Amino acid sequence: MNDKIFNTLSATTIRSVLLFSLASFGNLLSSEGAQASEFSLVALSNGKAMLVVDDKLPKMYAVGSMITATSKLISTNSNSATIEVDGKKQTVFLGHAVLRSEPNKNSSVTLQASENGHFFTEGKINGGSNIRMLVDTGASFVSMSANDARRLGIDYKKGTPSRTSTANGIVPTYLVRLDSIKIGDIELFQVDASVQENDLGICLLGMSFLKRVSMVREGQQMILTKKL
Structure with a gap:
């Protein structure tokens, strides 16, 4: 084989090796850059899942909705959700999520006392429309009527049957767990919440919510701040 042919073959071989190496390196960078997302399950409601990604x-x-470009929520049940990632299924369960607050987020709200000294606020339950609430430290749970529960899409009869003492005597209730309650920030x-089939008149913001915030009374104002 003469030197000219040898040099031509060598140049072609080297070029092929370089191209293969560059392609392999690019694939490696791509696979390292596209690290798998981590999913945590926060809440479940009516075929929907609240996820931290x-x-x-x-x-x-x-x-059925896409979570990321390569992941999709394919099913839920009472305590878990199944996600398909690149054709592979994985299941996440309730109670394993660790929620982190937004940095520099002021998670507090200031309420003004009404003429009769009570504190009212507007809140969202399970991400639904606003509902008026009365701050009630005497109520063990967030409490609402069956009508309010139905309006918010809460299937309260799947909750735990119970009873509670009211001014009108002992009444049947259902204990449920709400996905979320948002008041201000x-x-x-x-x-945890309680649903009564009689008319409460207003939703009570009870201790199942209030024990997880700090409450400071300053004259006619009450400042609620989320505990860390």
């Missing part, structure tokens, strides 16, 4: 803020996803997840 890679320590971002929680977001509600419906079954404060949002709490997995809050």
Whole structure:
């Protein structure tokens, strides 16, 4: 083989090796850059799952919706959600999520006393429309009427049957767990609540929520601050 042919073959071989190496290196960088997302399950409601993805803020996803470009929520049950990632299924369970607050986020709200000295606020339950609430430290749970529960899409009869003492005597109730309650900048997840089939008149913001915030009374104002 003469030197000219040898040099031509050598140049072609070297070029092929370099191209293969560059392609392999690019694939390696791509696979390292596209690290798998981490999913945590915060709440479940009516075929939807509230998920934390890679320590971002929680977001509600419906079954069948895309979570990321390569992941999809495919099913939920009473305590878990199944996610398909690149064709592979993985299951996440309630109670394993560690929620982190937004940095520099002022998670507090200031309430003004009404003429009769009570404190009222507007809140969102399970991400629904606003509902008026009365701050009631005498109520063990966040409490609402069956009508309010139905309006918010809460299937309260799947809850635990119970009874509670009221001014009208002992009444039947259902104990449920709400996905979330948001008041101003404060949002709490997995809050116990009580649903009564008689008319309460107003939703009570009871101790199942209030024990997870600090309450400071300053004259006619009450400042609620989310506990760390």
